[in-house]
Amino acid sequence: MTTTGHELDLIKQHLPAWLETSRQRAGHGMVASYIPELSKAPKEALGITLIGADGECVTAGDCGIPFTMQSISKVFTLILALMDNGEDAVFDKVGMEPTGDNFNSMLKLELVQPGIPFNPLINAGAIVISSLIQGASPAEKSARALEFFRRLAGNSDLDYDLDVYRSEAATANLNRSMGYFLKDNGVLVGDVEEVLEVYFRHCSISVTCADLARMGLVLAMGGVDPVSGERLIPRRYVQIAKTFMITCGMYNASGEFAIGVGLPAKSGVSGGILTMVPGKYGIGVVGPALGSKGNSIAGVHLLETLSHHMDWSLF
Amino acid sequence: MTTTGHELDLIKQHLPAWLETSRQRAGHGMVASYIPELSKAPKEALGITLIGADGECVTAGDCGIPFTMQSISKVFTLILALMDNGEDAVFDKVGMEPTGDNFNSMLKLELVQPGIPFNPLINAGAIVISSLIQGASPAEKSARALEFFRRLAGNSDLDYDLDVYRSEAATANLNRSMGYFLKDNGVLVGDVEEVLEVYFRHCSISVTCADLARMGLVLAMGGVDPVSGERLIPRRYVQIAKTFMITCGMYNASGEFAIGVGLPAKSGVSGGILTMVPGKYGIGVVGPALGSKGNSIAGVHLLETLSHHMDWSLF
C-alpha cells in the first residue's frame, strides 16, 4: 500500500467526525445575500470531496449539493487568459500583489499608479481577466470558458445556474462601477457590459464538490489530467495560478489561511473552496455560511483540521 | 453718485490693465482635455463681465466667447433639487462637508460610512443631485433644468452645446463608475445612464460671461432678479448655495480661494467662474487655461486682484 493509500484510509476513518465538528462553526457565519439568489443556500450544509491521482475518491457530508463557482472561477479564467495571451500581455493589465483590502475595494485603483488591479483574483483584476479571454463576442468567450472548465472537471454537463446569473447581473452595480473605472484608466478595453456578461457567466457555473476536486486535481498534477494523462494546462501557468492561490486566494484572509492550512486555495461567496495537495489530491469543499472575510467558515475549519492532522502545509 | 457707482468707475478704469496682467498667467495652465471637445478652447483667452443691481455692466477681454457651464451648473441644479425636494430630502443623500480630495475622487465613498457624497459640488454629489430633479423622464428633467437656467440668466436662448454633450457622454466612464457605485450604495435611485444624461446635459449648457454674471447677480441679491424684481429662488436656498460655494466651490483649491478672494464662487473645467459680491454684483469670468486644481489660472488671478483692490472679501 502506498503512502497515499495509507493517508486516504486515515482520512476516510476520521473525516465524518471532523466534518461534524467543523459544521458547528456554520452557526457563527452568514450566507451571502448581496446576490439575492445566493441567500437561498442551506446555512448548515458542509460537504467535501477529495480525489486522488488514481481517481480514488473520499467524500463526506453534503458534498452533492450544487453551488455556483463565483470567485473560484477566477483561477481558471486567469489560466485561460494566460493560455490565450501569454504572461506578458496579462501582467501588463493586472499586477501580482496581494492588497490587504476587501475583494471589491477600489481604493488602490485610485491611490496607486498606474491604476491596474493589484492581482487577478480580486474583483477588479478578474474583470480585466474576463476581458482578455479570446472570442469574437461575449457568447463566444463564455462558450470557450465553459468548454475549458468542462474539460478540467471531466464533466461535459457543467453549465450555468441561470437564476444566479440573472440575479448577479441585475445587482452587480459595484462590479459595473469597477468596470467603468478600469475603462477610464485604459486598463479595460471594450464594452463594459459585454465584459461583465462574460464575468457573471463564469461566476455562475454550477458545480459540486466533485467538480472542484477534479479541477483541483489537474492543478495538483501540474496541469495534466491524471485520468487521461492529457496535459490540459502548461505547467508554468499552473505554477502561476497556484502561487496566486497562496498569496491572494482567500480574499483578505489569504495570509491567515496560508498560516493555518498552507495549501493553494480559492474560495467563492457561494461557500465553495477549491484546494489541492500538490502531487496528491484535488479537494472541493462547500459550506455556504461565510465568515467575516467572505470564506466558508466551516469549510476553512475543516481544511485546517485536515492540514494539521495530515501535515499538508507546503511550508 | 452711489458708492457702487464710484466702485464701478474705479473698476472700469483699471480692469483692462488688470486683465492683461492676469492673462499672462494663462501660459502656466493647461486647457482641459479629458473631454476631447473642451480641448479646442483658446488657451490665452480671458474675459470678464460684471453686472450691478441696476443692470449696469462692465466687461473686459474675451467676455463674448461661448463656453459650457460644466461644474458651474451644479450650483443651480442643487438649488433646483432643493426647490423640488426640500432641504431634508436633499441632505439625506448628500453631505455638507468639503473633502480635500479631487473633484472626481471616489475614496471617501468607500472609506466613510454611510457612503453618501460629501457635498453636492463634487462629481459624486452632483450626480446624486441630478437624480433628484423632478420629471417623468430624463428629457423632462433636463428641460426643467434648462428652463430654470434660462430664467436665472434672463436669456431664453440658453441652450446645449451638443458637441460637448456628446463628447462628454462618450468619454465619461469615471462618472459612470461613480454612478454605479452610488447606486450600489443605495444613494442613487433609478437608471444610471438616465441620471447621467441629465447630468451631462446641464454640464453642457453653453453660456457667455454675461449669462454667468446675470445668474450670479440673482444669488447676490438673495434670489430676487433685480431687473424684474421677481423672486426666483427662496432666500434660504440661496444661502445654502452661497455657503457651499465658499467651502467647496473651487474644487480642492476652495480654501485657498476663500483666503485669496473671499467670495462665493463656482468654477468649471471649461475655464468659467461664476462669483458675486453679495448685494452688489454678479460676475462671470472665462479663461480656459486651468491650474493644477482645475480652476482657470488667469481667472483666479484676476479675481484675487479685484477682491484685493476693492476689499471684497466677506471675511
Next chain:
Amino acid sequence: MTTTGHELDLIKQHLPAWLETSRQRAGHGMVASYIPELSKAPKEALGITLIGADGECVTAGDCGIPFTMQSISKVFTLILALMDNGEDAVFDKVGMEPTGDNFNSMLKLELVQPGIPFNPLINAGAIVISSLIQGASPAEKSARALEFFRRLAGNSDLDYDLDVYRSEAATANLNRSMGYFLKDNGVLVGDVEEVLEVYFRHCSISVTCADLARMGLVLAMGGVDPVSGERLIPRRYVQIAKTFMITCGMYNASGEFAIGVGLPAKSGVSGGILTMVPGKYGIGVVGPALGSKGNSIAGVHLLETLSHHMDWSLF
C-alpha cells in the same frame, strides 16, 4: 437706540429659554475622555457670553465655569505665527484646504504630496504652527503665546490649567506620532517634544465664556480692541483667521456649521466654541457634551438658534 441695541434686547429676552432648549441636547453627547482630565467636566452644563463693541455683555447659563481652550487656541497661535513669520513662511508649511477627515487623521500626510498639513486648524497643522512661534526656548514661546492671549482677552490672569496640561502631555501619543511624521517629512523643524510642549501648553490655557467672547470681539472688529481702540492684530491676519474658521473651524462638521450658522467659529474638545458676528459681537460658548464630530452638541444647537432668529449668517 441702535440696531445693535435692539438686537441685544431681543437676545436678552429670549436667550434663557433658547439655552434651556439647547441644553436638552447635551444628553445625546459625550464629554471628551481621551484626555483623562477633561472627562471631569459637567456634561449638562451650557453657558454663553456675548460682548458687543461697546462692551455691553449678555450672558446665560453656566457661563462662569472655567474650561481649557484646546483647539480654540489654534486660531490665535496661527495669528501669532503669521505675525512672527509672515504669510509666505507660514503657508510654506501648512496648506489652506479643509480635509474632510478627522482632526487627528494622518491619512493625507501620507497620501498627498508634499506631505504638509492641509490646514492650520487640524492637529497636524496646529503642531507645525506651534513650531513657528518665535522664541529661544519652549518656555519663551509659550510665554509669548500666553501674553498674546492675555492681551486679546483683556485678562492678565489668563493661565494654564496645569492638571489638564499634564494629562494631555502624558496621553498625547497620537500627537507625538504626528510630530515625528512631520519631522520625517521635513515640515517640522526642531525637537518634537519641545514643539509639543508649546502645543500642549496653549491648548491647556483656562478660560471662561467671557474670555472667549472678548477674544472673538477683537476678531469681529478686524483686529482692533474696541475697548482700548488699540490694534492688536493686522487686519489681513484677522481675515485669514476668520476664513479658516469658516472652512475648517468646526472639525469635519465645518461645512454643516457654515450651512446652519454661517459664522466664523472654532471649537475645542473641552466643549468651548468661540464665534463672532463681524462688526458686532464676540461670543463664547461652553457645553462639554460633544457630538460625534467633536463639537459641543448643545452649543452648536444654541448658535443655530441664535443665527436663525437674528439672521446672522454671512451668506
Next chain:
Amino acid sequence: MTTTGHELDLIKQHLPAWLETSRQRAGHGMVASYIPELSKAPKEALGITLIGADGECVTAGDCGIPFTMQSISKVFTLILALMDNGEDAVFDKVGMEPTGDNFNSMLKLELVQPGIPFNPLINAGAIVISSLIQGASPAEKSARALEFFRRLAGNSDLDYDLDVYRSEAATANLNRSMGYFLKDNGVLVGDVEEVLEVYFRHCSISVTCADLARMGLVLAMGGVDPVSGERLIPRRYVQIAKTFMITCGMYNASGEFAIGVGLPAKSGVSGGILTMVPGKYGIGVVGPALGSKGNSIAGVHLLETLSHHMDWSLF
C-alpha cells in the same frame, strides 16, 4: 552522488556567469540613502553564498562584504517572540495579512480596525514584535536577540554595526511616528524609545552572505541545525516564518517574487536577501542597489535565474 550533489555541481559551474549577468541590473537600482550610513555601500556589488545540509558551500561574487540585516532580522525576532510568548499572544498584536502598501505605510493602521499592524514583517508589525521580546531592559532584550541570532548563524562573533545603529536611531522619525501611533492604539505597550532601541539594534546586526545562508539553512531544515543536529526552533514557528516570507517577505513585491522565484525569502534595505530551498539549502545574497520596491535588484534577478534553472519554486 546524491541529487543534491548533482545540483550543486551544476550550480557551481554556472553561478559565476549568472551572477555577472545579474550584476548588470545593479545599474538600474539605487543604494538606500534614508539611513545615511547605508548609502556608503558599493552599488555594483553582488554576492551569494549557498550552504547545503551537509555543510557544503558554494559562493560567488562579493559574498564576503559585510552588511546589516535590516528587515531580514524581522524573521528571527518574530520567531523569538513566538518562542517567548506563544502564537496566541503574538497574533493578538499583529495580523497575518499582506498589505500591498509600502513597508513603512501607516494607512491601514488608521483605516482598518482594530489598528493592529497587518503582519509582522512590515515596519509597524516588526516594532510591535520587538516589544514582545522578553527581557527586563532594552539591553537585556537586545542581548537575547543577538545571542539567538548568533546560535542560528553558528557565528559567535556576530555583532552590531554601531555606526549604522546610531545613524538609524538618529534618523528614524517615521519609525518613531509609528511607535507612538501603535502606543496610542494600545497595541504597543511600554516606552516607545526603549522599544525602538531594541528594534534599531537587531536591524543593525552585521552579517555576511555566509551568515544569512546558515540562518536560512536552519529554516530550510525545519528548525534543526544540520551541523549539530540540535533543534533551535520549534517546527511550527519555522512554518509560520516561512509562510510570512512567501506572502510578505519582499515588501510589496512579495507577490511578484513568489511568481518569479517561488521560495520563502526576506530582504533588507541594505541589499541583503535571505532565502532557502526547503530541505536542501540556505542562501544568502547581497546586492546594495535596490529596485523601486526596496529589494536588491541584482539579487532578485540572480534568484530568479537560479530558481528557473533549478526548478525550485514551491508551486
